[in-house]
Amino acid sequence: MTADVTLEGVNHRFGDFDALRDITLSFDAGEFVVLLGPSGCGKSTLLFILGGFLEPRSGTVKIGGQDMAGVAPKDRPTTTMFQDYALFPHMSLRDNVGFGLRMKRQSKAKRNARADEMLDLVGLLDKARAKPHELSGGQRQRVALARALAVEPEVLLLDEPLGALDLNLRRQMQEELKAIQRKVGTTFIHVTHDQEEAMAIADRIVVMNAGQIEDQGRPEDVYLRPKTLFSANFMGDINRLPNTLAKASGTTAACVRPENIGLSGEIALGDATLESSAFFGTYHRCHFRIAETTYVAHLPIGALPEPGATVPLFASNPVLLEMPE
Amino acid sequence: MRALSWIYIGAIFTFIFLPVVVLVLFSFQDSRLPVPPFNGPSLKWYTQVLNDRGLMEALTNSLLVALVSAAVALLLGFFAAQGLARIRLPGSVLMRGLLIAPMTVSYLIIALGLLSMFNDLGFRPSLWTTGVGHVVINVPLCFAILFASMGDHQKNAERAARDLGAGEVQVLFLVTAPMLKPALLAAYFLSVTFSWDEFIIAFLLTRFDVTLPVEIWSMLRSGLSPATNAIGSLVFLVSIAILFLLEFTVFRKPRA
Numbered sequence: 177m178t179a180d181v182t183l184e185g186v187n188h189r190f191g192d193f194d195a196l197r198d199i200t201l202s203f204d205a206g207e208f209v210v211l212l213g214p215s216g217c218g219k220s221t222l223l224f225i226l227g228g229f230l231e232p233r234s235g236t237v238k239i240g241g242q243d244m245a246g247v248a249p250k251d252r253p254t255t256t257m258f259q260d261y262a263l264f265p266h267m268s269l270r271d272n273v274g275f276g277l278r279m280k281r282q283s284k285a286k287r288n289a290r291a292d293e294m295l296d297l298v299g300l301l302d303k304a305r306a307k308p309h310e311l312s313g314g315q316r317q318r319v320a321l322a323r324a325l326a327v328e329p330e331v332l333l334l335d336e337p338l339g340a341l342d343l344n345l346r347r348q349m350q351e352e353l354k355a356i357q358r359k360v361g362t363t364f365i366h367v368t369h370d371q372e373e374a375m376a377i378a379d380r381i382v383v384m385n386a387g388q389i390e391d392q393g394r395p396e397d398v399y400l401r402p403k404t405l406f407s408a409n410f411m412g413d414i415n416r417l418p419n420t421l422a423k424a425s426g427t428t429a430a431c432v433r434p435e436n437i438g439l440s441g442e443i444a445l446g447d448a449t450l451e452s453s454a455f456f457g458t459y460h461r462c463h464f465r466i467a468e469t470t471y472v473a474h475l476p477i478g479a480l481p482e483p484g485a486t487v488p489l490f491a492s493n494p495v496l497l498e499m500p501e
Numbered sequence: 502m503r504a505l506s507w508i509y510i511g512a513i514f515t516f517i518f519l520p521v522v523v524l525v526l527f528s529f530q531d532s533r534l535p536v537p538p539f540n541g542p543s544l545k546w547y548t549q550v551l552n553d554r555g556l557m558e559a560l561t562n563s564l565l566v567a568l569v570s571a572a573v574a575l576l577l578g579f580f581a582a583q584g585l586a587r588i589r590l591p592g593s594v595l596m597r598g599l600l601i602a603p604m605t606v607s608y609l610i611i612a613l614g615l616l617s618m619f620n621d622l623g624f625r626p627s628l629w630t631t632g633v634g635h636v637v638i639n640v641p642l643c644f645a646i647l648f649a650s651m652g653d654h655q656k657n658a659e660r661a662a663r664d665l666g667a668g669e670v671q672v673l674f675l676v677t678a679p680m681l682k683p684a685l686l687a688a689y690f691l692s693v694t695f696s697w698d699e700f701i702i703a704f705l706l707t708r709f710d711v712t713l714p715v716e717i718w719s720m721l722r723s724g725l726s727p728a729t730n731a732i733g734s735l736v737f738l739v740s741i742a743i744l745f746l747l748e749f750t751v752f753r754k755p756r757a
Contacts, residue, residue, distance in 0.1 A: 227664060250666045260654070262661035266679040275675075279666035327665060 178205040178361050179240030179253060179330035181226065186235030188221055188387075195221040197387040199235070203380075205330075208357050208364045210374040212410070213384035219367045222384075223333050226365060227256045240330055250279070253330035257337045261320040263308040269295060269319050270304040276327035294322035297356065314345045321353070325360060334366040338373060350376045371411050375399065383407045405431070405497045415471045417494055421445065430494035434461070437473035439481075441490030445471070448489035450481050464489055521737060528730035546731040556732060559716035562628055563697055566712055570635035571692035577636070578643025578688065583677070586651040597648070604641045611637060612702040619706070626708045634702035639692040646691070650684035690747050694740060 182202040188195045196218045203209050211219040224230040225237060228249035237244045239253055249256075255276070264272050270291045271278075277287035295301045298318035300311075308316055317337060324332055334353075338346045354377045357364045368374055374381045375395040383391040383398060383406070391398055391407035402408035408431055417430040421443055437445075448464035448471065455461075459474040471489065481487050529542035550556055581600055585593050603611065615634050616626075624630055655677070662676045678685065700714040707715060713736065720729050 229660065229664075249660075249664045250668070254664075256661070256664050258657055258661060260657055262654075262657040264658055264662070264676060264680070266682070275662065275667075276665035279662075279668075279671065323661075323665070 177253070177328045177330045178363050180205045181331055181363060181365070182236075182238045183222075183226075184236045184238075186222070186225065186232045186237065188218075188225065188230065188232045194387050196225075196232070199387075199389060201382065201389065201392075203363060203365065205240075205363055206361050208354065208377060208379040209366065210378035210381050211365065211367045211384060212369065212371060212374040212381050213390075214369055214410070216386075217384040218387040219369075219384050220335055221387075223256070223335055223365065223367050226331070227254050227333050228252045229256075254333055255324040255327055255329040256333040256335060257320045257324045259336045259339060261308075261316045261337075263316060263319055263323070265308050268305050268307060269300060269311075272308065272319055273323045273326050275323065280327065290326055291322075294326045295319075297325075297359070298322045298352075313341055314349060317341065317349060318352075321356065325356075325362065329362060331363045331365060334364060336367055336369070338368070338370075346373065347376070353377055375411075383410060385410075400433070400493070401495055402497065405429075405499060408495065408497060413472050415473075415491070417443070417445070417491060418469070421491075427499050428496045429499050431497050432491045432494045434472045434474040435459070436492045436494075437464075437471055438475060438490060438492075439479060439487060441492040443491045443494065445489040445491055447486050449486050450483055453480060453483070524730050525734045525737065527727055528734040530727040530730070533727070534725060546727040547735075550728050550731045550735070553728075556713075556716055556720075559711050559713045560735075562710055563713035566628055566632050566635060566703075567693045567696040570632040570696050571639060571689050573632075574636045574639035574643050574692050575685065575689045577640050579647055579681075579685070581640070581644050582647035582651060586648060587656065600644050601641050603637060604645070608638060608699065608701045612705040615702070616705050626706045628707060628710050628712075630706040631703045631712060634706050635692075635696040635699060638699070638702070639695055642695070643688040643692060646688040647681065647684050650681060655680055686750070687747065690743055694743055697736075697739070 180203060184200050186196055186199040199218075199222060211222060213219045221230065225232050226239075226244075228244065228247060228251075231246075244252060264275065267275070270288060273294050274287040274291035277290055282290075292301055292304060295304055298321055300315060300318055300322070303311070303315070308319065311319065317340075320337070337353075338349050341349060350373055353364075353366075366377065378395055380392060381395055381398045382389055383402075385406050390410075391403045393401075398407060399411045402411060408414045413434050414431040415434065415437060417432060419429065421430070446466050448466045451463045451465050451470070453460050453462040453475075456474075459476060460480045462473045462475055462480070464471045464473055466489065473489070526539065528546055529544070530539060530546070531541035531543040585597055585600075590596070612634060615630065615637065619626065619630050658676055658680060659672050662672045667675065698714065699712075700718065703712040704715050704718065711719075713732075717729060717732055717736075720726070720732075
């Protein structure tokens, strides 16, 4: 089951803090959307509004064409996978996963069968009788996913679900999440502040800041052709080129990703001195200096000049961005 | 050093338990006074105590008051804790303080207050008024225990249950209460024991249908007798039984 989601002019305030300002967005059915932004940007607030845990001050939320105003979480076609998993500690995994079906008054046999099917999907069928406290963090996370998907929601909301996992496990779970989403076809709306995670899993990234949408698009669009300086900065390092070199003027500036700075390219930056470098496995991260400006460049393996050497530096694919005053 | 610490432990336990041991020992006394030398053992005082209609009535009254007043206190404490933990109200800190404050007031003062209030309202002292008194002293206890064990963890699980389609009643019975089970049982049994032991309120707020501590007190007025030791031992036995029950059910660590 899957449904599209539209938000129109959604505003929310906590006291005198504007958590969301005039958010208008729409997601296609079956899309894997990531809401990305720093803490306090409103991404979790938006998720909670979709889940029905918060009622927006103004604006409309539609899921599958249905207006969600005044619809309680339990009556929405959404389920949420919470940041701390929120498993029921006194129930076995099977009962945890079957809880939503129990609320829908399905027979015990039916819901156990469905629970086992979901546990199998996340690879935990052999632990169906275990209690949550017997599991590792990654396993609990999988149970939370199975529980949220067992009721066949049209939209699954994920609130920083991978935040508590260590890096390796996080990468692995990202792949699993993506594979499971492909399999079940449900619309996934995932909140995170980790831009690498966003790029790894999203069909579409929505970058948020201070309660507003800064940018949205496919991961490669948001990364390579960001619409705002904030979005460019949040997705990774950027170098700002002097206006004399690029076709920029006034309040716009040309910005270039570190991997687009190198020893050859379209725009000659001039002779640069290598100040420092570090090895990152697949590239060398280098700091070059030209006069008063420092450039960050990712050079391919084997292309590293001697420390302190002066080499001609080039940039390619600059993006023109509006500079805030 | 090691020997010293053993001696210290022995001294502490002697200090704590010697009176109880003496009480229990002389309940088996064969002669008419619970003082050395010890003659016996004999079960005759137990026979006498168990056949004493007044005492057995008082014991039943005590059990009734303890079980019912603890249940009422638990229910009220739970609602208060759940409400104050979940909903932000203006002055909720003050409300929390007011709910816990009676713990610091002596039972004598509470009893006096209740006595004059019931007098003004025209209620005669009875088991009911005693029960109300015990609810008054146990609500703060139940509230404090339950409020302390309601964390974000609990709140999030309740939210997840609602998200999965549970109504408020289902959330209460399938998530909140089972998650709070250890705290609920601890609060209930502590309330039962406090009510079971309580003397001053029961003394001032009962007249004819007295509770066990009041009955024991009136027995003591006619002097020491192994019979009071016997009933004391029985009371002690009940407390120990509750303690073991708690230890083996509520506080047992789940097998990892």
